[in-house]
Amino acid sequence: MASPLALPAPVSLLSSNPTPRSPDLTRRHPLVRTRRNAVLPLRASTSLPPFKLFEPPPVVASPFLPDLEPADPDFYKIGYARSFRAYGIDFMEGPNGFGVYASRDVEPLRRARMIMEIPLELMLTISQKLPWMFYPDIIPIGHPIFDIINSTDPEKDWDLRLACLLLFAFDVQGNFWQLYGDFLPSADECTSLLLAEKGDLLELQDPDLVSKMKHQHQRAIEFWEKNWHHAAPLKIMRLSQDPERFLWALSIAQSRSISMQIRIGALVQNANMIVPYADMLNHSFQPNCFLHWRFKDRMLEVMINAGQRIKKGDEMTLNYMHGEKNNMFMERYGFSSPTNPCDVINFSGNAKIHRDSFLSVFNISGLPEEFYHNSLLSRGEDSNFVDGAVIAAARALPSWSDRDMPPVPSVERRAARELQEECRQMLASLPTTSHEDQQILDSNPEVRRTREAAIKYRLHRKLLIGKVIQALEMYQERILF
Numbered sequence: 237m238a239s240p241l242a243l244p245a246p247v248s249l250l251s252s253n254p255t256p257r258s259p260d261l262t263r264r265h266p267l268v269r270t271r272r273n274a275v276l277p278l279r280a281s282t283s284l285p286p287f288k289l290f291e292p293p294p295v296v297a298s299p300f301l302p303d304l305e306p307a308d309p310d311f312y313k314i315g316y317a318r319s320f321r322a323y324g325i326d327f328m329e330g331p332n333g334f335g336v337y338a339s340r341d342v343e344p345l346r347r348a349r350m351i352m353e354i355p356l357e358l359m360l361t362i363s364q365k366l367p368w369m370f371y372p373d374i375i376p377i378g379h380p381i382f383d384i385i386n387s388t389d390p391e392k393d394w395d396l397r398l399a400c401l402l403l404f405a406f407d408v409q410g411n412f413w414q415l416y417g418d419f420l421p422s423a424d425e426c427t428s429l430l431l432a433e434k435g436d437l438l439e440l441q442d443p444d445l446v447s448k449m450k451h452q453h454q455r456a457i458e459f460w461e462k463n464w465h466h467a468a469p470l471k472i473m474r475l476s477q478d479p480e481r482f483l484w485a486l487s488i489a490q491s492r493s494i495s496m497q498i499r500i501g502a503l504v505q506n507a508n509m510i511v512p513y514a515d516m517l518n519h520s521f522q523p524n525c526f527l528h529w530r531f532k533d534r535m536l537e538v539m540i541n542a543g544q545r546i547k548k549g550d551e552m553t554l555n556y557m558h559g560e561k562n563n564m565f566m567e568r569y570g571f572s573s574p575t576n577p578c579d580v581i582n583f584s585g586n587a588k589i590h591r592d593s594f595l596s597v598f599n600i601s602g603l604p605e606e607f608y609h610n611s612l613l614s615r616g617e618d619s620n621f622v623d624g625a626v627i628a629a630a631r632a633l634p635s636w637s638d639r640d641m642p643p644v645p646s647v648e649r650r651a652a653r654e655l656q657e658e659c660r661q662m663l664a665s666l667p668t669t670s671h672e673d674q675q676i677l678d679s680n681p682e683v684r685r686t687r688e689a690a691i692k693y694r695l696h697r698k699l700l701i702g703k704v705i706q707a708l709e710m711y712q713e714r715i716l717f
């Protein structure tokens with residue numbers, strides 16, 4: 237019986253291409269991936285042979301999204317024995333780098349609807365536990381990269397392992413990743429803080445996060461020095477001749493991989509995976525898509541949530557991490573949000589508001605872990621005000637609840653004012669105001685992406701505190717009603 241590792245050899249489209257693109261991964265494909273606001277020219281023809289295993293989605297300039305430009309048609313045509321398929325979507329450059337957008341309306345359905353399917357052969361995967369294995373089975377027996385990967389801890393070093401596998405895949409003649417590498421962000425375009433300069437980290441105004449990132453950076457450099465020393469074999473040296481390239485590969489592994497339980501034959505394993513095309517989906521706290529492993533033919537499916545209405549031009553999103561604060565998003569992906577419903581403000585005073593009153597003023601329902609805004613109960617103005625930040629406030633504000641004791645409005649108002657005062661003190665203790673942060677961002681449109689992400693991070697914290705002050709103001713006005 238064939239071993240699960242013995243996948244059919246990929247049929248490379250590159251084999252008939254006399255001049256495959258060099259795997260120069262410090263750049264993006266100039267025709268496809270450009271920095272924000274730049275125009276992406278479309279190419280009418282492709283240097284790849286006209287061999288298609290599927291009909292690529294039409295790539296046309298979209299009138300409904302004037303700021304967004306479609307990807308290069310080649311993007312859809314990197315073919316293999318089993319191809320990637322996409323239904324009703326376009327890949328386009330948007331405000332958060334590349335993203336996936338609906339190319340047509342989708343009516344809400346009772347069942348989830350598939351928009352992408354990606355075969356296992358195109359992914360880079362390594363299982364989390366021993367005996368570990370990886371797909372695709374591209375490392376020849378005896379290659380020293382195998383020993384390097386094997387020397388790491390499968391549970392803790394998933395990112396180092398994926399980075400090694402990625403660097404190796406770029407070096408394999410005719411491998412899919414030699415082409416797909418052109419669609420990945422370059423070191424200048426990636427927001428990962430692993431690529432940040434010291435000055436960028438200081439912009440975070442968060443000493444804990446700075447020290448975590450310095451530690452991560454050092455770990456990566458130590459790993460590179462240990463394995464890419466002057467006596468390392470040429471086969472290894474050429475994968476990452478300088479530490480910057482390794483840092484870039486590690487950033488890609490961290491910011492674009494997922495971990496998932498997959499079943500291959502009878503084997504069920506937790507795997508870390510870099511999944512091409514699906515790695516273009518941006519994050520949202522209210523995602524409209526999710527991932528599903530289709531074990532019968534080893535495909536990862538990207539599905540639209542059941543019951544979800546999609547309008548042409550909507551961005552298709554996933555929730556990267558449930559229940560994590562902005563510092564965790566920054567550490568792994570290099571972005572944050574002013575409306576992260578799980579972000580936290582640490583209050584130290586004694587003031588407390590009545591929890592159920594606060595929740596009812598803003599029509600927030602559910603248990604604390606799953607608080608949500610019940611928009612059916614809200615009037616127009618409220619629907620716009622209540623966002624993830626108000627949900628975060630409902631979780632983070634010190635509160636009390638006692639069935640036998642109704643809240644006393646005057647006591648509640650006093651508590652709310654004390655909490656507002658504490659918020660103002662927090663803002664005053666920070667080195668810059670949100671207005672100054674915004675001005676810095678507005679006056680430096682070409683700032684490094686990591687520096688921009690760091691300034692946005694500290695701005696987002698201030699916006700959250702500001703929103704909590706506003707919410708407490710509304711609470712005081714409405715507590716009687």
Ligand SMILES: C[S@@+](CC[C@H](N)C(=O)[O-])C[C@H]1O[C@@H](n2cnc3c(N)ncnc32)[C@H](O)[C@@H]1O
Nearest residue numbers: 332333334427491492515516517518519569571
């Ligand atoms: C898995 S990739 C998604 C595709 C990516 N936008 C690109 O250009 O290739 C994750 C990266 O996208 C960006 N990103 C994703 N979701 C975002 C969001 N909600 N806000 C800001 N940046 C986001 C961050 O740079 C993150 O590191």
